[in-house]
Amino acid sequence: GQQVMQIPQYQHVQEGEDFTTYCNSSTTLSNIQWYKQRPGGHPVFLIQLVKSGEVKKQKRLTFQFGEAKKNSSLHITATQTTDVGTYFCADSGTYKYIFGTGTRLKVLA
Amino acid sequence: GAGVSQSPRYKVAKRGQDVALRCDPISGHVSLFWYQQALGQGPEFLTYFQNEAQLDKSGLPSDRFFAERPEGSVSTLKIQRTQQEDSAVYLCASSLAFAGVGNTIYFGEGSWLTVV
Numbered sequence: 165g166q167q168v169m170q171i172p173q174y175q176h177v178q179e180g181e182d183f184t185t186y187c188n189s190s191t192t193l194s195n196i197q198w199y200k201q202r203p204g205g206h207p208v209f210l211i212q213l214v215k216s217g218e219v220k221k222q223k224r225l226t227f228q229f230g231e232a233k234k235n236s237s238l239h240i241t242a243t244q245t246t247d248v249g250t251y252f253c254a255d256s257g258t259y260k261y262i263f264g265t266g267t268r269l270k271v272l273a
Numbered sequence: 274g275a276g277v278s279q280s281p282r283y284k285v286a287k288r289g290q291d292v293a294l295r296c297d298p299i300s301g302h303v304s305l306f307w308y309q310q311a312l313g314q315g316p317e318f319l320t321y322f323q324n325e326a327q328l329d330k331s332g333l334p335s336d337r338f339f340a341e342r343p344e345g346s347v348s349t350l351k352i353q354r355t356q357q358e359d360s361a362v363y364l365c366a367s368s369l370a371f372a373g374v375g376n377t378i379y380f381g382e383g384s385w386l387t388v389v
């Protein structure tokens with residue numbers, strides 16, 4: 165079946181450094197959504213990408229959808245301690261929402 | 274309510290015990306989902322309801338798992354004869370519209386189940 169992998173699995177950064185997580189699907193994605201899950205919390209919707217090559221920004225967060233719609237990335241500029249958590253991508257092309265393996269981000273003050 | 278509410282938040286069950294997990298979705302939300310999230314993993318789909326109809330239960334791991342939403346609002350996920358491998362966070366999510374491509378889903382805080 166479809167697999168959605170994310171790299172890296174873990175990332176520790178100093179506060180102020182940039183961070184990027186990559187999401188790769190074994191099949192072409194219709195849409196992709198990104199979620200953030202704080203430690204002990206639940207996934208919270210961040211954004212959805214639909215078009216090939218689409219780039220969306222939310223303050224310090226930049227989301228990109230690959231040209232072939234098989235990969236996506238989330239880049240955070242100048243990380244803050246509030247960015248701590250696990251970031252998941254999800255194939256939202258069907259209602260089953262196939263979630264990626266997640267990237268756990270730790271920000272060291 | 275303001276958000277998706279789940280209870281209990283934490284449950285410790287002895288192996289072989291039956292458990293019931295409750296989900297109260299956002300008022301008026303048609304679609305309701307159950308996901309299972311193991312430690313360090315992403316959420317995995319269990320089942321989907323559209324109002325009271327269970328349209329997909331393909332993700333339920335075994336026949337020990339049963340979900341219902343009899344009046345199209347509150348849902349209960351029941352696990353019979355719990356096993357240690359059932360230990361996970363069980364997330365409920367709801368969506369305003371009929372489930373389709375790209376709908377935003379809202380997760381509850383989850384029910385953390387530990388089977389000892």
